[in-house]
Amino acid sequence: MLGTAGSGKTSLTKAYAEWLRNNGYKVAIVNLDPGIKKLPYEPDLDIREYFTVEEIMEKYGLGPNGAFMKASDMLLEYSNKILLNRIFIRKIHDFVIIDTPGQMEMFVYRKSGQYFISKLKKFGAIVGIFIVDGENVNSYVDLVVSWMTSILIQLKLEISVVPIVNKADLVKDREALETFINSPEEFKEKILETKEGLIADTAIQLVDVIRDFTQSLRPIFVSAKTLEGMEDLHYIVHEVFCTCGDLT
Ligand SMILES: Nc1nc2c(ncn2[C@@H]2O[C@H](COP(=O)(O)OP(=O)(O)OP(=O)(O)O)[C@@H](O)[C@H]2O)c(=O)[nH]1
Numbered sequence: 001m002l003g004t005a006g007s008g009k010t011s012l013t014k015a016y017a018e019w020l021r022n023n024g025y026k027v028a029i030v031n032l033d034p035g036i037k038k039l040p041y042e043p044d045l046d047i048r049e050y051f052t053v054e055e056i057m058e059k060y061g062l063g064p065n066g067a068f069m070k071a072s073d074m075l076l077e078y079s080n081k082i083l084l085n086r087i088f089i090r091k092i093h094d095f096v097i098i099d100t101p102g103q104m105e106m107f108v109y110r111k112s113g114q115y116f117i118s119k120l121k122k123f124g125a126i127v128g129i130f131i132v133d134g135e136n137v138n139s140y141v142d143l144v145v146s147w148m149t150s151i152l153i154q155l156k157l158e159i160s161v162v163p164i165v166n167k168a169d170l171v172k173d174r175e176a177l178e179t180f181i182n183s184p185e186e187f188k189e190k191i192l193e194t195k196e197g198l199i200a201d202t203a204i205q206l207v208d209v210i211r212d213f214t215q216s217l218r219p220i221f222v223s224a225k226t227l228e229g230m231e232d233l234h235y236i237v238h239e240v241f242c243t244c245g246d247l248t
């Protein structure tokens with residue numbers, strides 16, 4: 001589970017794990033967030049057994065952001081140890097859901113995440129779910145920026161990444177995403193109409209880049225709160241795992 005701070009990674013980890021378990025799958029959950037105080041689920045593997053952001057702040061006299069960066073380096077150090085856990089070795093689960101740190105930078109933009117994922121690849125197929133916070137997608141340009149971020153993560157981590165919109169219960173207008181995916185030319189015109197200047201011009205060009213890079217173009221709305229869209233999420237995950245699936 002990847003996404004910007006507060007987008008719903010932890011909530012969706014819990015919601016999707018429960019949905020999978022209710023459908024008969026064996027699921028393990030890994031918490032890779034050393035900063036979280038209280039988890040809503042029971043993790044099978046928890047990075048906080050090794051270190052927490054709070055301990056790092058105290059031990060090294062760092063502020064919260066510095067401590068997250070230090071934690072990132074420590075994740076790199078502990079990766080091999082973490083991956084020796086029976087969850088990965090014994091392969092008794094159908095799915096292992098990994099809840100990543102609140103600060104996306106810690107995992108995505110530093111060496112630790114890339115290294116962890118590269119090592120994880122030998123244990124099975126991986127799909128990244130990039131969670132877009134439905135509450136923060138208020139304009140066409142925002143939508144393009146979010147989708148672009150998802151592509152950058154895909155390139156950086158070298159795994160398939162599927163962007164989905166969470167907090168569907170708070171999204172008032174679903175049409176923007178549907179137009180973006182189903183009628184890109186119409187979507188570009190809508191961006192143009194916003195008269196947002198250079199950023200709008202850039203966004204228009206990015207629409208084509210996104211279409212070239214995005215594996216699964218379908219508007220997926222989920223809510224970790226109401227549990228709407230869990231089947232759609234599962235379907236798209238399944239599709240990415242199944243190379244023979246229709247990804248268009
Ligand atoms: N209305 C609504 N709220 C949600 C939904 N999913 C998550 N939230 C709320 O959004 C906030 C952040 O959720 P988290 O699951 O902690 O998000 P996160 O991405 O794990 O956050 P960090 O790890 O701190 O970056 C919480 O207050 C959740 O209750 C949703 O589908 N609908």
Ligand SMILES: [Mg+2]
Binds near residue numbers: 011099100
């Ligand atoms: Mg979280």
